[in-house]
Amino acid sequence: MSQTVRLADVCSFLDSERVPVTESDRRPGLYPYYGANGQQGSIDGYIFDEPLVLLAEDGGYFGSKTRPIAYKVSGKCWVNNHAHVLRPRQNCDVGYLHRVLSYYDVTKFVSGTTRPKLTKTQAETMPITLPALPEQKRIAAILERADRLRRLRRYALRLSDAYLQDEFVEMFGDLAQNPRRWESRALGEYVRFLTSGSRGWAAFVADDGPLFLRIQNVGNGRLLLDDIAHVRPPDTAEAGRTKVCPRDLVLSITADLGRTAVIPRGFPEAYVNQHLALARLAGVNPVFVAGYFSSKHGRAQIQRLDRAGVKSGLNFDDIRGLMVPAPPISLQDEYERIVRRYEHLRAQQREAERQAGHLFQTLLQWAFRGEL
Numbered sequence: 001m002s003q004t005v006r007l008a009d010v011c012s013f014l015d016s017e018r019v020p021v022t023e024s025d026r027r028p029g030l031y032p033y034y035g036a037n038g039q040q041g042s043i044d045g046y047i048f049d050e051p052l053v054l055l056a057e058d059g060g061y062f063g064s065k066t067r068p069i070a071y072k073v074s075g076k077c078w079v080n081n082h083a084h085v086l087r088p089r090q091n092c093d094v095g096y097l098h099r100v101l102s103y104y105d106v107t108k109f110v111s112g113t114t115r116p117k118l119t120k121t122q123a124e125t126m127p128i129t130l131p132a133l134p135e136q137k138r139i140a141a142i143l144e145r146a147d148r149l150r151r152l153r154r155y156a157l158r159l160s161d162a163y164l165q166d167e168f169v170e171m172f173g174d175l176a177q178n179p180r181r182w183e184s185r186a187l188g189e190y191v192r193f194l195t196s197g198s199r200g201w202a203a204f205v206a207d208d209g210p211l212f213l214r215i216q217n218v219g220n221g222r223l224l225l226d227d228i229a230h231v232r233p234p235d236t237a238e239a240g241r242t243k244v245c246p247r248d249l250v251l252s253i254t255a256d257l258g259r260t261a262v263i264p265r266g267f268p269e270a271y272v273n274q275h276l277a278l279a280r281l282a283g284v285n286p287v288f289v290a291g292y293f294s295s296k297h298g299r300a301q302i303q304r305l306d307r308a309g310v311k312s313g314l315n316f317d318d319i320r321g322l323m324v325p326a327p328p329i330s331l332q333d334e335y336e337r338i339v340r341r342y343e344h345l346r347a348q349q350r351e352a353e354r355q356a357g358h359l360f361q362t363l364l365q366w367a368f369r370g371e372l
Helices: 094-102 120-124 133-172 237-242 286-294 296-303 316-321 329-368
Strands: 003-006 011-013 031-035 038-043 052-056 070-073 076-079 083-088 127-130 184-186 191-196 205-213 229-231 249-252 260-262 270-272 276-281 323-325
Touching: 011 120, 052 094, 070 094, 083 094, 094 127, 094 133, 094 329, 133 286, 133 329, 191 237, 191 316, 237 270, 249 286, 260 286, 270 276, 276 286, 276 316, 286 296, 286 323, 286 329
Parallel strands: 031 076, 205 270
Antiparallel strands: 003 127, 011 083, 031 038, 052 070, 052 083, 184 323, 191 276, 205 229, 249 260, 249 276
């Protein structure tokens, strides 16, 4: 049988024992140093040495559904004054308390607008659902297993991030040394069409319709479509000029220079904004070109064109003048086949991560509604 209690009824606040230390005065050591959002480094001493829950006081991810505002610690550690220090009472399991508070909606309890703060007085009044202690432990164990699965899925996705760069070096060698003596040619020799996006399209941005590709949608040789915008383009030649076609190379030309992607076959209608250039190439595989400019050697070449002291930017002459290695086209095509297999695997990994995250959030909701 669950009951609703105040946070102060299930834990003691040890805030008076916290000791803040400025970064300049903190000497690195054996012990973790914690703040509002987790460990912020190490220190040569400790204040606490027991299982505790730390709850952000200010500077926390208040309102986020993906970033926790509480975390569990144990062993010798130091905590600064940006996190409340909670010691569970005998009627509350530390693992359960951690899960209850991690994604708690504290909107009604925080004060301040520039830097919201969850004061001790307000935190003490936060209501939580408290089942019997054995049930708390059961719920905490289930949620720990679900969270471990979610973390493993995320870790597997991170591990695969460097695969293509390693594969590129394996196939083509370290191009800074060019041990295979590949000839280099100016990208302009392959360019059949080169343009950049239109300015002043703010009036055409819409909630739906064709995609409007921006810098955040390209990077490391692939499209990134987690944050997309839409546009209702005008029926003009200008729109036709900036509309992407299959196998176009897309390249960022302002700010974060040299981010690349290739438009795949079957991609929906899309247009580039003024911060992107698109190049239609012949005689070279655009996936290979994107892979090259994502490599250490390719990125370095683009960065050398960055004008120090002025706004970053590449013009069309810069783009045409970029030098690209010219290995056999058969080897370039083989690299593209590897990229396609890799992207298929990445899609499966992203879906597995999404499902693990959804499972975890669902279990959280069930747990605190008494349905788990």
